[in-house]
Amino acid sequence: MRLALIAALVAAPTLAFAADPIKDTVEARQGFYKLLGANMGVFAGMAKGQMDYDAAKAQSAADNIMLLTKYDIAPLYMPGTSSADYDGARAQPNIWEDMAGVQAKGAAFVEAATAMQAAAGQGKEAMLGALGPLGGTCKACHKEYRAK
Amino acid sequence: MRLALIAALVAAPTLAFAADPIKDTVEARQGFYKLLGANMGVFAGMAKGQMDYDAAKAQSAADNIMLLTKYDIAPLYMPGTSSADYDGARAQPNIWEDMAGVQAKGAAFVEAATAMQAAAGQGKEAMLGALGPLGGTCKACHKEYRAK
Numbered sequence: 001m002r003l004a005l006i007a008a009l010v011a012a013p014t015l016a017f018a019a020d021p022i023k024d025t026v027e028a029r030q031g032f033y034k035l036l037g038a039n040m041g042v043f044a045g046m047a048k049g050q051m052d053y054d055a056a057k058a059q060s061a062a063d064n065i066m067l068l069t070k071y072d073i074a075p076l077y078m079p080g081t082s083s084a085d086y087d088g089a090r091a092q093p094n095i096w097e098d099m100a101g102v103q104a105k106g107a108a109f110v111e112a113a114t115a116m117q118a119a120a121g122q123g124k125e126a127m128l129g130a131l132g133p134l135g136g137t138c139k140a141c142h143k144e145y146r147a148k
Numbered sequence: 149m150r151l152a153l154i155a156a157l158v159a160a161p162t163l164a165f166a167a168d169p170i171k172d173t174v175e176a177r178q179g180f181y182k183l184l185g186a187n188m189g190v191f192a193g194m195a196k197g198q199m200d201y202d203a204a205k206a207q208s209a210a211d212n213i214m215l216l217t218k219y220d221i222a223p224l225y226m227p228g229t230s231s232a233d234y235d236g237a238r239a240q241p242n243i244w245e246d247m248a249g250v251q252a253k254g255a256a257f258v259e260a261a262t263a264m265q266a267a268a269g270q271g272k273e274a275m276l277g278a279l280g281p282l283g284g285t286c287k288a289c290h291k292e293y294r295a296k
Binding site for chain 2: 021024025027028030031032033034035037038041042045057060061063064067068070071072074075076
């Protein structure tokens, strides 16, 4: 108990965290998707010719997306954080009522991300070929489960 | 060329990305740290007794943090995205002038996160013992490189 107390005092710098679990969770969840979006933006920028295709950059973006598929997002979907619960949240309540449907869409995303990871560094045509299906899996989930 | 054009059209759902690279980058960067913060919040919540210690939840948070240390954050520090460049950004310009210093602080964070990954699931005392040093590495970087 004494040890726990001392350790808790040492941990003081971290006590600013968890001040508002609902807000923190919504913001962290949106952060997760902002990160996915930033990596999608690398592909989109190259597709649109806003930036030159760069195999290393494309591969890094694909690796980042693949890494994020391994992040445990379950805590980011804490009950009480839907668009009906929190102003500014866009995760619709039907997510919590249809977890099997959400997971199926998630699995399609992982599959498309896996294909992108194999293709991204193999030339612009290969990257573009993987981008449509990958973007489609994002859109499919947004259409069903994300508030406007 | 024809193939590229067709592929680009298929990629249309993703064209909403990369609309504003500076804003997108700042928001994605903040998202990255929100995610780190959310996982730190799990430890902090347990340390403060706001939630009971749960080995699986603590381990998941530690694994998430470790995973994020493997995310390639270089694109998130795109030049032109400092607190001097963009309203709302908190990454100070000295980051770009002292990359060696930033990387040293990053390495200390990875070391502390590795220790947390080993400790998090081994009981509350073990988790608390790793939390102080981990929180300290967050704070050390914020103090030097993050705007108020």
